[in-house]
Amino acid sequence: MAERSLRLDRRTAPAVDAPRARRAARRSGHAAKAAHAPRGVVSGGLLQAAAALIWIPQAALIAFSIGRLADGAGASDIVPAAAGLALLGLIRALLDGAGARLAFRAARDQLSELRARAVAALAARSPLDTGRMASGAAASALAEQAEAVVPYLSRFFPARLRMGLVPLAILAVILPFAWVPVLLLAMAAPLIPLFMALVGWRAKAASEEQMAEVGGMNAFLLDRLRGLSTIRALDAVDLTARRLRANADGVRARTMAVLRIAFLSSAVLELFSALGVAMVAVYVGFHLLGALGFGAWGARLSLGEGLFILMLAPAFFEPLRDFSAAWHDRAAGRAAFEALEALAGEGLPLPGARFAAPEGSADDPHGALGVRIQNVALVHAGRDAPILSGLDLHVRAGERVALLGPSGVGKTSLLAAIAGLAPAVGDIVIGGTRLSDSTAPALRRRMGFVGQSPHMFAGTLAGNILLGRTGFGPPELDAAIEGAALPPGTPAHAAVGEGGVGFSGGEVRRIALARAAIDPGVGLILADEPTAHLDAETAGAVTEALLSFAEGRTLIVATHDPALAARMDRVIRLGETP
């Protein structure tokens, strides 16, 4: 077998393969579990829990002050207690704030890290990888959806921590005074998760459905807005608006059916916390009245003690309520973690992605590059049989060659393999250097690639040609614009809209040509169907621009256009026996 210059990672072909799918599922399951809180979140949560516990001495100050007032104390006797109350409140606010900041910062840093990791993984995948997520979907996952990580880490985890600490501490404080309220609260508390689990179990599935449906409502609107020209042309604006409304009303009806159940879980929480408080109040009241003498270790509670217990009762349920409010942060946060993990997954690798592209300089080698291809096989992601195999091809430096052949024969894949955009098996030697992971970045700098649908970056014409490369001055830029035969007088700072709005299909091809040709170090131009879908006149202009740029360089063109092929030095037919 021929030595492999570029290894095709067979594991990454997205063929359906059950063990691998299971492995992937396990991996993503791990990822979800591995989403443990960073250290800052834990310490922030602890600070917030400490802040919540300060309520205990505050409640004591209030309760015992009222007790003393009832015993006939004057306003001046209460001043120290009031000052203490204010001071404790201040400390509590500061502690809580510090904890919130700490947790937030740690969570936000984590988000940046996750984003950077996903972007690095995306950049390391071949642009020809068909298993890659669509750019719009990936952008949504990385930009908006990923934000859910922050509330998940900075709100849900501290709330969970508080729920584990604060109620127990409160019970421990009440216990020395009386055991009945502890029993009442301790009975109500475990019932809450039980009932919430029962209700939430049904509600979870339903609410996931409902989230998808509300999302679908936006998708419906966007889908129709995207095709607005057609809807207007068909005079169907009113029809569509009414369908939109009917769809949204349907979503509302179904969502409400779900919410009626989902809100039961929070109603259960409310009911138990309200009844818990009420039962404690009633017990303490009857106890103080002497009707219920038991429960306070044989002693009789004082008014201050009774009030103290009463005021701690709502605080007992507060962390539970916070936790249940943060519950949906958890669902959204986990979904975001999973989406980011999916983006960071492996795919068809981009050769040499781990090697940095060299900085260009004036001393870089110039001149046309020859191409020698020996026993090369190309494999499409998702297909087992190679599209091209045992391919041998030799293009001399400075030669202009057309690749002809029916669609699907692999012309685009071959060009991409030469450009080092997708892995191939076999030897590809460009200008005497074998294409490999380590040589790909430097070799790519010496090649220009004009794809079928070049991407236009929103910005200026100059920005689109330079793509941030330095070392080219206005003379080179003007020469490139002129050489590309863009309409006379097109200024370098002409605005380019999103997706190339403002420029016709022919102009976009010519901008892409200028992009490939502006670097004098480029010795090989690869063009994929540069004249497809253009009218005869525009196709002619693009052909002229291509030929003028190819002056002193090697040119390989994949095309169906006989007029373009006729202008080349040699025609190579693919898909036929040589």
Next chain:
Amino acid sequence: MSARSDFKPLVRLFLAERRGMLAAGLALSCVTLLAGVALLGISGWFITATALAGLSSATALAFDVFAPAAAIRLLAISRTAARYGERLTTHDAALALLAGLRERLFRGWAQPGAAEALRARPAKLLFRLTADIDALDSLYLRLMVPLAAAGAALLAVGVVLGLMEWRIGLGLAAGLALAGFGLPLVCGLAARRPARRRAYGVERLRARVIDLMAGQTDLVMAGRLDAQRVAVAEADRAAARADDALNRIEVTASIGFGALSALLLAGTLLAVAWLMERGAIDAPLAALAMLVPLAALEPFAGLRRGALEFGRTLLAARRVGPRLAARDGHALPPRPPAGLAATLSGVGVRHAGRGAPVLQDVDLQIFAGERVALIGPSGAGKSTLLALLAGEIAPSAGQVTSTPGTLLTQTTELFRDTLADNLRLAAPQADDAHLFAALAAVGLDDLVRALPAGLQTRLGEAGLGLSGGQRRRLALARLLLRETPLWLLDEPTDGLDAASARHVLQSLRTAGAGRTLVIATHIRREAEDADRLVVVKDGRVVRQWRRGEGGFAAALHALRAD
């Protein structure tokens, strides 16, 4: 104030959609809050009163325990019920608002001027629109509902303590208003700029990720992929800075509120002590007075978060408002004189922001029943001419008349919906037989019959995947269902292979009999049937040939073969 005018269309929408439901939601949230306040207050009063009564067995026996105990249980249950009702009502109302908002936004964007802006920057505007809708969704639930509850809390504190001593009631209510409303207001104002920065930061992040992925080939070849990764990281850092600023504001406000409420509690304690000293209240009332403000602090935390998002909501209202308020200011072109299908005289079109006019001094008459092919290089103005005839755009100079027409756009636009609903956009009343006839005309009927769900098959990502050529044919089938006398076709068979193109053109010939056809094209097969070739170049009509005239055949031949 500008904020008021920004919100005017929204307020109008709020009033139009489920006014009763919205008000009921607000009222229930007040009831919930008041029940909570009463529960804690009466409990405190009850405990203190029983403690005092319990001092001697005589008063203990005389004390009526059952009414307060029952009241406490009743309040506990009614608070739960009110909360449940509140959540259902407010969510129902919010969902109704969403439905109304979406419908109105669609109608607003469907206005000609807005539709044109949307065509120019679809991805950016649509992304913005989603983000804005989400921001507006929170207006009612996150801001208005907590605002109502906070108002009720304020009232409860003011009234309960005011009944004991009006100065204390007023003072406490004023203090609570300052802390509870003043702080969110200040923090909402301070958050406006970072909230806007954050929205733009996320937009930039998104755009750069799209550039990284869609432009990966170009970036890799230019050795700029790493630079683009850095650019994405920079956008994230900018968003992180805005996030951090927002969080700092939120935390500062919450510390401030915590500190102020501690002062309020301490002040209440002193005031209560003073009132007792003066004999104005007894101990049970003192406990009540102490616990009422405590329970009343609850809704203000929610209000603070809503206020923080107010900056984003304001931005959304500002951007979305014009679309909600928009009314159709553009009429279809007037009818042409008898015997003509359309006329253009001295017509010019100029796009804002671009120097040269797209069309200038165009004079053209199209006769009823005529087949006209507009030919010329891409970017010459052919599509603009069709848009003028369809009434999609208004001329900046000259006069256009036209019979009602249907435009087949250059890019195929199908919707994520069933096949039947995609077709019925053109003819809502058409029955299945009608739809199949149209599908047969483009050669898709066998394909559809073979589908398990037939016409009810859904198009789109999870549903039926059609090839580019099949999508084009489906769009043509939709056109065939239209009964307008004028068809405007923009490169109708572009992207079809030769055989299906011939099939489709044959169907167009049959179904188009008796109609006027205007076809913009650069492919020979589409112009072959034309009665007249009209050459458009650089925004002008430069030549015209009728069939049979010298030059017609040569011009036809100069077009691209299949």
